[in-house]
Structure formats: C-alpha cells, structure tokens
Amino acid sequence: MDSINFHNFENLFENSEPKSIDIYINSFSSFLFLKNSLFYNSLKLISKKKSFSNARILVVCDDNQFDSICDLFSSINNVYISNISSFSEQQENLITITINKKILYFFKINYDETKKTFNCNLYNVIFDELIYFFSIIYDILWCTVEKNKSLEKSNIFQQDFIDIASHQLRNPILPIIGFSKILKSKIKDSTVLEYIDIIIRNGEKLRDVANDILDISRIETNSIRVNKEFFDIDKILFDLINEYQDLAVRESVDIKFIYYGKPGLIIEADKSLIAQAFDNLLNNSYFSTKNNHGQEITISLSQKNTSSVTITVEDEGHQMQIKDLNQIFTKFFTKSIGGTGLGLFISKKLFDIHGGTVDIKNRSPDLGLKFTIDLPISNQKISSRSIGNKLYDNRILIIDESSENLHLIKNRIQDLGYGIDCYEDPLNAVQHFVPGKYSLVFLGVDIRGFDGFDLYDELKKRDNDVKGYFITSNKINKDAIDVFFDKDIQYDQFIYKPHLLDSIIKIIKNEHNR
The missing domain is CATH 3.40.50.2300 (Response regulator)
Incomplete structure (x- = not known):
C-alpha cells in the first residue's frame, strides 16, 4: 500500500471553531490523499460539534470515482458533495479548504512514483479580502452545479412525461378515427355527417400532434434510430409528390418536379426519416400556398458536386420577416392558425442527423418562400448495397x-x-x-x-x-x-x-x- 506524508494536515482545525467548510478537490488523486490522511477523521469529529453547520465539497472526477467519494463521506452528517467535471479541467492536483469564509488554505498534492508516496505541501494561506472573492466564486459554482442537476432531473421527467403522454394520447385516437369513418359510411343524415367529419378532422389533427411530440421526444433524447440504406432520392420525392397530387388538384395548386440530371441518384440515409422530413416541408409549403391563394409549388433536384445533392422547395405562400425566418426551424414557432410549429423543427433535426443542411429565404417579391436542402451523397457504388427481400439463412x-x-x-x-x-x-x-x-x-x-x-x-x-x-x-x-x-x-x-x-x-x- 502507498505510504502517505503530510504536514500537520490533521491539525488544520485546531485553532478554529469551524461552522462552515468549503472544500475543492480538483482530481481523484487529491481525493485519495484526503481519504488516507487524518483529515477525514478530523472532519468527522468536527461534524459532531453543535457549532458545526455544514461542509460543501466540489470534486472533479468521473461518475465511478464520484460514487466512491460519496460513499466515503456518507457517514459524516451535513456533508454535501457535487461533481463539477463538466465545468473544470485538471492541471495540477490541488485542494482548497475555506473555513468560515475567513481563512483559505491552498494545498498542492504530489505523487512520488519512485517512493510510491503522496506529499502534501501547504502552498498558501489567505486571510485578506481575496477570501471574499474566492467565496463568491465558490458559491456561484456550487449553485450552478446544483441548478444543472435540477435541470437534468427536470428534463428527464419532462421527456418521460412527453413519451408516456404521446403514447397514451395516440392509442385511443386511432379507434376514434376508425369507428368515425365506419359510422360515416352508414349514415345518411347530412347534419350528422357534418358532425362526423369534424370528429375525423380533429382526430387526425390530434393524431399528428401526438406523433410529432413522440418524434421530438426521441430526437431530443438521442433515442431516434437511424438505419441507413441506399435508395433513389428522386423516387422518394416523386412518390411524395404523387401523394399530394389529388389534394393539390382539388385546391388548384400545381406541384412540379424538376430533375436536373440523370435518374437514379443514390444517397445513403434512413429512407423513412428522409421521407418524413420532406413530407413536413411539402406539407408546410402546400398549406401556405393554398392559404395565400397561390397556384404553384416547384421541387427541384440537382447534383452540384460529387459530395452532395441539392433539393429546393419553392412555394407561393406568405413571405416572412427576417426575424421570423431566423426562428422558423425552432420548436413551436408557427405563423399559421392551427399549426403546432413542430413539423419544420423536426425536419431540420432529421436533416442534421444525416449531416445535411436546410436553409430558407424569401423569393422575389410576393412569391413565397424557398427552402434549400443539401444532403451528402454516398461514395460507395450502387453494387455495394445490400439487396433486400431475400431470406437470410431462412x-x-x-x-x-x-x-x-x-x-x-x-x-x-x-x-x-x-x-x-x-x-x-x-x-x-x-x-x-x-x-x-x-x-x-x-x-x-x-x-x-x-x-x-x-x-x-x-x-x-x-x-x-x-x-x-x-x-x-x-x-x-x-x-x-x-x-x-x-x-x-x-x-x-x-x-x-x-x-x-x-x-x-x-x-x-x-x-x-x-
């Protein structure tokens, strides 16, 4: 076992009556010294005095080391410990001890590899006004760490709540929509049919909101799974446009697809997530164009270089002020009545996950918005992709x-x-x-x-x-x-x-x- 040398470390509290003690330990090596010194026993004795209020300990270590530190001090009353590994970088092995915010000790801990010993040197003792500033910094750092822990707990609770709520919200929605559509096929009364249409329409809105909330929960907790495969990006866009054609024709909105290049442009990405991202964009452009009495949406696909593909979506919806353009991809931002402000936020996050970018700007006067999306192209040849629909070892x-x-x-x-x-x-x-x-x-x-x-x-x-x-x-x-x-x-x-x-x-x- 390593031997330990220390210089009157155990006598630190002999000439004082500690009420509060603030300790900073900037490395696990420094903690090991404290653990094996008489300081631990001294602190334990002091904690039993009536005059003692509390001791705060800030440490810099990893999670496993932090558990060991907490275990050591768990037997001492009114000792509180926080880990500031995310706020500090280790340089030397140091310990600072402030007693009653009136006296500050700086200790430098050295480890002798040859002798296998720790050496503790009293580096400085401060009695003047510098203690006041040091104590303020310590208090701010302590409060910051505690606030961060509180926010982490709140975020975990919020994400759990969102995940549970979205699932519980979505489960009863599908039967409501389904039975309403079945009921609609059996009803002849026009007034009742109108009521049923309202139920279906609002049920579908609620379903979409639940799905969006669930997607956001997965994105923000990094639990969304990306399963990349090789596929034709032009086919994804073409299929998506076809889904909107019937709806667009009824509203006299023409959706055009312009492809600058040869068919069969292959990218490597999660097909369903990319389709969802473009679906949200097209949905936004469609309703914006319709509400502004616009007539055309143009989607273009081109390959400007060997590393990326560019897709633009140009609509004839409402234009936006610069401050709104800067916020359009933020969560819950919306300028439309009934919009949730989640679709474009999700789209940007999905493009980000794939290493892509999305930009937006106003078109020429009174012509709506232009979205520009750049996605990386896979450098692998098409022959290298795996072919589905075959039994793998049956x-x-x-x-x-x-x-x-x-x-x-x-x-x-x-x-x-x-x-x-x-x-x-x-x-x-x-x-x-x-x-x-x-x-x-x-x-x-x-x-x-x-x-x-x-x-x-x-x-x-x-x-x-x-x-x-x-x-x-x-x-x-x-x-x-x-x-x-x-x-x-x-x-x-x-x-x-x-x-x-x-x-x-x-x-x-x-x-x-x-």
Whole structure:
C-alpha cells in the first residue's frame, strides 16, 4: 500500500471553531490523499460539534470515482458533495479548504512514483479580502452545479412525461378515427355527417400532434434510430409528390418536379426519416400556398458536386420577416392558425442527423418562400448495397406471449429447414434484433401490454426490408384495415391463432418461393 506524508494536515482545525467548510478537490488523486490522511477523521469529529453547520465539497472526477467519494463521506452528517467535471479541467492536483469564509488554505498534492508516496505541501494561506472573492466564486459554482442537476432531473421527467403522454394520447385516437369513418359510411343524415367529419378532422389533427411530440421526444433524447440504406432520392420525392397530387388538384395548386440530371441518384440515409422530413416541408409549403391563394409549388433536384445533392422547395405562400425566418426551424414557432410549429423543427433535426443542411429565404417579391436542402451523397457504388427481400439463412422471428403451441411451431419450422428465433419478451426481442438477419417477423397484436404495431414500426426503422405478420385471436374486418391503420398494413398480414402453424408455414413458403 502507498505510504502517505503530510504536514500537520490533521491539525488544520485546531485553532478554529469551524461552522462552515468549503472544500475543492480538483482530481481523484487529491481525493485519495484526503481519504488516507487524518483529515477525514478530523472532519468527522468536527461534524459532531453543535457549532458545526455544514461542509460543501466540489470534486472533479468521473461518475465511478464520484460514487466512491460519496460513499466515503456518507457517514459524516451535513456533508454535501457535487461533481463539477463538466465545468473544470485538471492541471495540477490541488485542494482548497475555506473555513468560515475567513481563512483559505491552498494545498498542492504530489505523487512520488519512485517512493510510491503522496506529499502534501501547504502552498498558501489567505486571510485578506481575496477570501471574499474566492467565496463568491465558490458559491456561484456550487449553485450552478446544483441548478444543472435540477435541470437534468427536470428534463428527464419532462421527456418521460412527453413519451408516456404521446403514447397514451395516440392509442385511443386511432379507434376514434376508425369507428368515425365506419359510422360515416352508414349514415345518411347530412347534419350528422357534418358532425362526423369534424370528429375525423380533429382526430387526425390530434393524431399528428401526438406523433410529432413522440418524434421530438426521441430526437431530443438521442433515442431516434437511424438505419441507413441506399435508395433513389428522386423516387422518394416523386412518390411524395404523387401523394399530394389529388389534394393539390382539388385546391388548384400545381406541384412540379424538376430533375436536373440523370435518374437514379443514390444517397445513403434512413429512407423513412428522409421521407418524413420532406413530407413536413411539402406539407408546410402546400398549406401556405393554398392559404395565400397561390397556384404553384416547384421541387427541384440537382447534383452540384460529387459530395452532395441539392433539393429546393419553392412555394407561393406568405413571405416572412427576417426575424421570423431566423426562428422558423425552432420548436413551436408557427405563423399559421392551427399549426403546432413542430413539423419544420423536426425536419431540420432529421436533416442534421444525416449531416445535411436546410436553409430558407424569401423569393422575389410576393412569391413565397424557398427552402434549400443539401444532403451528402454516398461514395460507395450502387453494387455495394445490400439487396433486400431475400431470406437470410431462412431465419424467422416470432414475438408473442407464451402459448402451448409455440414450442410445436418452432420445432415444425426448424424441421422444414428454416432458422427461427422466438421471444416472449418484446424488449428482449428488440435488444437482440439485428438488421438483415430476419426476412419475416410474426408479432402478437398485444404482447405483455406492448402494442404489436408500434413494435413493428420500431423493427422497420432498423430494417426496412423485414416484413411483418400480426398474430391475433380476433377476426379483423377487411374494410376496417385502411380506416384503423395509417401504416402500410394489409389485410393478409393478419393471421389467427386457431390456424397459426399452418398460416405461418404457408407464408414462409410463399415468401421463399418469390
């Protein structure tokens, strides 16, 4: 064990009656010296005196070291410890001790590698007005650290609340929208139909808000998963424009797509996230153009250099003041009635995640806004991308609660030569999910309280090529599929437990023979 030399360190409090003690320890080596010196015992004795109020200790260390420090001082009453590793940089091993804000000791700690000893030297003692300034700095630093801890706790609580609230908000919305649309098909009364349209319209708004809040929660907690793949950016834009065409035609808004280059421009990104980012932009431009009685939106795609692709979205909506242009990508900023101010914020964050940029400016007088997006282009050749829709070692994934037939199903599928993994715990399944490993996944609609459709969404974000089928005991109305699910889910993706084994085998063989 290392020996320790110290110079009257244990006698520090002999000639004073400490009421308050402020200690600064700028390294873990300095702490180790304190731990093995008589100072610790002295502080413990002082803490038992009636005159003693408290001791504050600021330390610079990592989280594991901080736990060790807290453990050491936990047996001493009225000792409070904070870690300022994020506010300080270590240079020398120092300890400062301020007693009653009247006397300040500076100690320098040295470690002799040859003798394996710590040496503590009293570097300076201050009695004058400098103590006042040092105490102010210490108080400010202490309050800053405590405030930061409070904000971190508040942020964690806020994110947990948002995540739970958005899930709880979204779950009842889909049935409300779905049953309202079914009810609408059965009603003839025009007044009642008008009321139902109001329910559907506002339900869809609420659903979109819940989805946006959930996306923001994932973005701000860095929990959003980016599953990059190679795809044609022009196809993404073309498909998105087609989705808006019917709506745009009804409102006499023409959406043009201009492509300066050869078709098949490949980028490497998360396809669903990039599509979502452009969807938000186009949605903003569409409603801005419509509300301003504009007639045209132009989307152009070009490659100006070998490292990036540029997409512009030009609308004929309202122009904006410079101060508003500077805020348009901030959270909750909106100039439209009924807007949440979340869509463009999410778009910018998604472009940022992919190493892209987005800029906005007013077009020539009275012609709306122009968004310019630059995204990096992958340097890999198209032949290097993985091709989906092929069985990887014929491997199948089943996520469902335990049933008597699950073992039978697993053995039967293995007998047919297919690899299979079965999980009863959805969290365990997600943790062990490897993109590209599975071609098919069979999920329960409700697995230990987890929504099977949300779970499928999570898996698709990791591997867009995996195809899912949903296991349920209840028959699903074919006409209700489009109504209830805003996801790309078809009627033939539902299989029923009375015939589960036969259905799974049939699906596997059909997919394998494609």
